[in-house]
Amino acid sequence: MVNTTCVECGSELTISDDVESGEILDCDDCGIELEVISVDPVELSTAPELEEDWGE
């Protein structure tokens, strides 16, 4: 497991070792969606906002 912090609220996050670049995670504390922008080391950013053409 990898420890990091939420870029929005600063709370501690524990992330699985098999995390992927581009993966979307939720912060359990503030609820924001986060995107993994790199895995070595793990770096997070806030996930992009929903766009009108997103979906299936």
Next chain:
Amino acid sequence: MNVGFLYSQIRADEKLLLTELRSRGHDILKIDVRKHQFSIKSPSPDFKDLDIVIDRCIAQSQSKFASMFFDSYDIPIVNKPAIVERCSDKIKTSLLLTKAGIPTPETTVAFSTESALETIESIGYPCVIKPVVGSWGRLMAKIDNRTAAEAIVEHKATLGHYEHKIFYIQKFINKPNRDIRVVAADGNPIAAMTRTSTHWLTNAAKGAQSAAYEIPDDVASLVEQASKAVGGGLLGVDLMELEEGGFTVHEINPGTEFKALNECVDVDVPSHIINWIESLVHKKGDIK
């Protein structure tokens, strides 16, 4: 095989596919559509050894256009751009389903607010207005009366994007609080679920409850026909049960999500998807 994995975000669905691909020892090139450029002349050298590309872009516009490039480079892509184009545009899907004789909700398209209101009055209440391109139940409206119709049509006309001024209006189907999602590869069902909600929208993204669904022969047949009508590929075919019996196909999803399905059925959905993708490369005869 060498697999290009085209994406913009890795959700649970994409992670399931990546895990399955890695467990089988396939080489994966992750292609973040936001970071690559696509030349009309020739592919990036990064793409030269790819046997196939799996498109999992979250944005339908990215899928539609990025898939055109791989198709142009003669690199097989799932799904093909023509399939994405036909299924991400509700008007095209409705026309193709109707032409193929597949039951689909009665639909009329209008191009002005006045014409849209006339159409709504003609179809009767309740009816449904949907964006031509859209997903997850977004911006769909059930219209119960003239007052709501006037408000919704006016709002759509002022939303800004020209597509909102194309009014896709459908007869409301009084389904039994659920619809059916079948994930199929080239028309062959992999697994299916019902999505149940007391809300008229039964999208999983809107919180509907998923449950495994055993596919009867008539549904399997409709799925096969619907898939054929749009060109095959990996699809999420949505059907509703009709009060008078039978089914209607109301949507075909070219970038189908399957996490909720995988959780409620005994079938290993990502495994079946990768089996099918492997079969495509085998057929082409150059699996590595």
